[in-house]
Amino acid sequence: MxxxxxxxxxxxxxxxxxxxxxxxxxxxxxxxRPRQQLHRGLAQQALACAESIGLTAMPMRSVAGHDAISLSYRCPSCLLFVPSHNGLSHNEAEFTKQADLHAGLDMLIALLGQLSLQHASVLTQENAS
Known part of the structure; x- marks a missing residue:
């Protein structure tokens, strides 16, 4: 189709x-827009980063039209998810505990810290794995 x-x-x-x-x-x-695969290397780095700061993480797939999809046409992009009560997201009943939000922010800060110290060529390689 x-x-x-x-x-x-x-x-x-x-x-x-x-x-x-x-x-x-x-x-x-x-x-x-065509289906877009987010940057695998960046996603793998995010998983490793989560582990390095003591968070449990796993690869996830999303069909939502996140801004990361639009950004991915211009720069390496990945998505970071935090747990939501009963797994609900993009729903008025969505709820995420404050501790999980803080952990997500810790994760984002740690990943951005790592990325800021890397040479740009590491991420500009097309969907490096």
């Missing part, structure tokens, strides 16, 4: 829902 046909199906579905619910929907702007 192509990106274009997926976009067309999505638009059709939105309009069908709007019709069924007597509401109006209008797409002002859309961006269809």
């Amino acid at each position: 192509s990106i274009k046909s997926t976009g067309e199906r999505f638009t059709h579905t939105l309009h069908a829902i709007a019709h069924q619910t007597a509401t109006d929907v209008r797409l002002v702007k859309s961006q269809l």
